[in-house]
Every structure is written in structure tokens, then in C-alpha cells.
Amino acid sequence: MTRLELRANFSLASIFGLRMLGLFMVVPVFAQEAARYPGGDNASLVGLTLGIYGLTQAALQFVYGLASDRFGRKPVIVAGLLVFATGSMVAAVAPSLLWVSVGRALQGAGAVSAAVTALLADQTRDAVRTKSMALLGVSMGLTFALSLVVAPVLAAWGGLAGIFGLTGVLALLGIAAVIWWVPPEPAQHRYRQPGGVLAVLRFPDLLRLNYGAFVLHGVQLAMWLAVPTMLVQAGLPQSAHWQLYLPVLAGSFVVMGGSFFQLEKRGYVRAAVLMCVALMALVQLGLWWQISLQPSVYMLGSLLFLFFYGFNVLEACLPSMVSRLAPLQARGAALGVYNTLQSLGFFAGGLLGGWAMQWGGAHALFTGCGVLMALWLLLAWPMKIPVSEPVEVAGKA
Numbered sequence: 001m002t003r004l005e006l007r008a009n010f011s012l013a014s015i016f017g018l019r020m021l022g023l024f025m026v027v028p029v030f031a032q033e034a035a036r037y038p039g040g041d042n043a044s045l046v047g048l049t050l051g052i053y054g055l056t057q058a059a060l061q062f063v064y065g066l067a068s069d070r071f072g073r074k075p076v077i078v079a080g081l082l083v084f085a086t087g088s089m090v091a092a093v094a095p096s097l098l099w100v101s102v103g104r105a106l107q108g109a110g111a112v113s114a115a116v117t118a119l120l121a122d123q124t125r126d127a128v129r130t131k132s133m134a135l136l137g138v139s140m141g142l143t144f145a146l147s148l149v150v151a152p153v154l155a156a157w158g159g160l161a162g163i164f165g166l167t168g169v170l171a172l173l174g175i176a177a178v179i180w181w182v183p184p185e186p187a188q189h190r191y192r193q194p195g196g197v198l199a200v201l202r203f204p205d206l207l208r209l210n211y212g213a214f215v216l217h218g219v220q221l222a223m224w225l226a227v228p229t230m231l232v233q234a235g236l237p238q239s240a241h242w243q244l245y246l247p248v249l250a251g252s253f254v255v256m257g258g259s260f261f262q263l264e265k266r267g268y269v270r271a272a273v274l275m276c277v278a279l280m281a282l283v284q285l286g287l288w289w290q291i292s293l294q295p296s297v298y299m300l301g302s303l304l305f306l307f308f309y310g311f312n313v314l315e316a317c318l319p320s321m322v323s324r325l326a327p328l329q330a331r332g333a334a335l336g337v338y339n340t341l342q343s344l345g346f347f348a349g350g351l352l353g354g355w356a357m358q359w360g361g362a363h364a365l366f367t368g369c370g371v372l373m374a375l376w377l378l379l380a381w382p383m384k385i386p387v388s389e390p391v392e393v394a395g396k397a
Contacts, residue, residue: 001128004183008123009135011181015077015174016116017139019084022167023053023107024147027224029155029163036159039097049101051221051350053108058343065114065336073119073185074178077112081175084110088168092161103164110171111343114336121323121335122186132320140315142249149242206325206334208383209318210341212277215376216314217345219280219369222353223287223307226362227300230287234295244301252308260313270383273317276310277377283307284370291362 001009026033030050034040068076084107091103117136124132154163231241263272286303290296319338326334356364 001124001131005124005128005132007181008120008183009132011177011183012116012120013135013139015081015177015182016113016136017143018170018174018177019081019110019112020140021143021147022084022088022170024144025151025154025163025167026050026160027147027151029151030160033155033160034097034100037097037100038095042097045097045101048351049097049104051347052101053104054343054345054347054350056105056108057111057113058108058340058347060109060111061114061340061343062333062336064111065118065339066333068115068118068336069333073115073122074182076115077119077178078175080110080112080115081171081178082110084112085168085171085175086110088164088171092164092168094161100160107167108343111339113342114339117319117323117335117339119182119185121319123183126324131316136315136319144249148245152239203325205383206322206337208379209322209325210338211379212314212376213318213338213342214345214348215372216280216311216318217342218349218352219284219345219372220311221346221349222356222365222369225350225353225357226291226365227287227304230290230295230300230362231297234297234300236297244297244304248301248304249308252305252312255309256312256316260316269317272313273383274377274380276313277373277380279306280310280314281370281373281377283310284366284373288363288366288370291366 027050030046034046034049039045064076064080087103087106087108087110089103090106091100094100094103120132120136151163154166158165228241231244236244260272263269283303283306286299290299290303319335322334322338352368353365356368360367
């Protein structure tokens with residue numbers, strides 16, 4: 001990568017990570033801390049409050065992506081982070097769980113993921129774009145791991161109010177990074193005529209990728225309704241879960257870096273994608289099988305390692321493939337649709353996963369996740385992988 005590409009990668013990955021850290025930090029402690037609020041004894045309201053950011057995020061991802069095509073990426077990212085910071089502060093001072101849900105909804109309304117990924121695609125060559133998108137995936141994985149470590153400490157110090165307050169500060173730091181650290185937008189992308197939604201929805205391969213984003217993130221969130229309990233049953237107390245999560249996540253990133261990018265260079269991206277979808281489907285089967293036995297920490301750790309390896313590869317591949325398939329003038333809109341389905345996946349994973357746990361237990365949860373992954377494998381089988389072509393970037397150093 002050029003110096004300009006490295007600067008764009010690290011600055012945008014940092015902004016992406018700061019925002020996701022704010023969203024992830026509440027997940028490990030929310031159910032327990034929500035009980036301290038009026039309305040916290042309502043399980044349905046607790047689930048809705050936890051997942052509602054995904055709904056508002058889904059409703060606005062495409063709008064933000066389309067706006068970034070028309071008005072520029074950086075102004076849209078700053079506006080979205082301001083909305084996110086406002087939602088964080090509303091949740092921090094909320095007197096009841098209902099007001100926490102309002103704050104969470106506002107957090108989701110700061111849906112800048114599409115604009116961030118579009119700006120990263122604008123500032124990187126096609127030949128290195130998958131690696132660039134992988135950095136965003138790495139930032140998400142690392143912030144998730146970090147959230148598992150710091151959330152219990154922060155909750156003990158300041159409860160959900162303290163976590164939401166810190167989240168608002170992180171969003172403001174993200175705005176500063178956009179203004180002073182992220183490279184200027186390439187001139188050729190500032191004033192072009194934007195493409196519409198029809199330019200995005202008419203490509204079958206884009207639709208396959210959008211379904212994949214929905215399933216990938218829905219399954220990711222739904223799993224955590226059962227996995228922590230299984231780890232406790234295996235003898236690992238909740239306060240020590242990070243001791244498993246951190247090496248599993250770190251190991252998956254190392255193995256991904258040593259294997260996937262070599263496969264990509266040799267033209268085996270399609271095979272790698274299909275293999276990872278199949279691998280994640282088998283992980284659901286393995287988790288289903290573990291429920292019928294006395295869960296083992298080593299077996300659960302192995303399954304989670306395989307899951308995160310597949311997840312990291314797909315998290316890197318999918319947005320890169322969207323940016324290659326979409327027409328240049330509709331790149332922001334295409335990534336907006338992609339991120340909309342991603343956000344809907346988060347919302348559906350929490351809502352439907354909770355319903356499956358309530359009515360059929362963990363067996364029903366992992367059965368549903370496995371079926372969705374198997375269906376994705378069938379739909380993805382005929383896909384065509386766009387060929388990487390070197391593209392000159394304005395401002396190349």
C-alpha cells in the first residue's frame with residue numbers, strides 16, 4: 001500500500017472501531033444492568049432496547065450511503081457521528097429503560113458504516129481493497145474482544161450510564177479524526193452524479209452478497225444468546241470469558257492473515273468464501289451437539305475459533321466484492337444497501353434469536369442459524385468473483 005492508502009486505512013478503521021466499541025460495550029452487561037432501571041423487569045423491552053439500534057441503523061444506512069455519493073463522504077460521516085454522540089448522551093442520562101431505548105435508537109440513526117466503507121473504497125486501489133476492508137473487519141473483531149474485557153469493569157464503575165457517556169466521548173473523538181486525520185476525499189468522487197437504488201438492485205451477485213451480510217451478522221449476534229451460558233456450564237465463570245475470547249479472536253486473525261490472502265493472490269477467493277460459509281454452518285452443528293453433552297471449554301473454544309476465522313474472512317471479502325461489483329457512481333448506495341442488510345441482520349439476530357431461545361431453547365437457536373447458513377451456501381454457489389484490476393488513486397504517494 002502507498003502511504004496515503006495506509007493513512008486512509010488506519011484512520012477509517014479507527015473511526016469504525018471507536019463507534020463499534022461504543023455499541024459492543026453494552027452487550028456483555030446489558031441484561032444485568034437493565035434490571036436497575038424502571039421497566040428493566042420486562043424481558044421483551046430489554047431485548048428490544050438491546051437490538052433497536054440495528055433497526056434504526058438499517059433504516060438509514062442506504063440514506064447515508066446515497067447522501068455520501070451526493071454531498072461527499074466526510075460531511076456525512078461527521079453528521080452521523082454527531083447523531084450517534086447525541087444518542088449516547090440521551091442513554092447516559094435516561095431515567096428509565098424506555099428512554100435508554102430512545103438513546104439506542106438514536107445511536108443506530110448515526111449509521112455511518114456505508115459512508116466509511118465507501119470512502120475507504122475511494123481511497124484504495126482495487127488490488128489492495130480486500131486487505132483494506134479486512135482492516136475494518138479486524139477493528140470490529142478487536143473492539144468486540146476489548147468490549148468483553150472492559151465492559152464488566154466499566155459497568156462496576158459507572159453502570160450503563162458510564163458506558164454510554166464514554167461512548168459519546170468516543171464518537172466526538174471520531175469526529176476529530178475525520179476532520180484532521182482522514183485524507184481529503186479524492187477530487188473525482190466529490191461532485192459526480194449519484195446512482196440510484198435501481199442501479200444497485202439489478203445485480204443478482206449484489207443481492208447474494210446482501211443476503212450474506214444479513215445472515216452473517218444475524219447469526220453472529222444470535223449465537224451470543226447461548227454461548228456465554230454454555231461456557232459457564234463448562235466451568236468458565238463469566239468474569240473469565242475474556243480469557244477464552246481474546247486468544248480465539250487473536251488466533252483467528254493470525255491464521256486468516258497467513259492463509260486467506262495467499263488464496264486471494266492465487267485466485268481462489270470464491271472457493272475460500274464458500275469454504276467459510278460451509279465452515280460456519282458446521283460450527284452451528286457443533287454447538288448444537290455440545291448442548292446435548294456436558295459442554296467442554298476446549299471444544300467450545302475450538303468451535304469459536306473456526307467461527308471467527310470464517311467470520312473474519314467473510315467480513316473482509318463481502319464489502320470489497322460489493323465495491324467492485326457496484327457501478328462507480330452508485331458505490332455509496334451499494335454499500336448503503338449492504339450495510340442496511342447487515343444492520344437488519346443484527347436486529348433480526350437479537351429479536352428472532354431471543355424468540356428461538358424462549359420457545360425452543362439453544363437447540364432451536366443453533367438449528368435456525370445452521371439452516372440460514374446452509375441456505376446462504378446454496379445461494380452463493382453460482383456467484384462470480386470480480387477480478388481485481390489495479391486502479392490509480394488521486395494523491396498516490
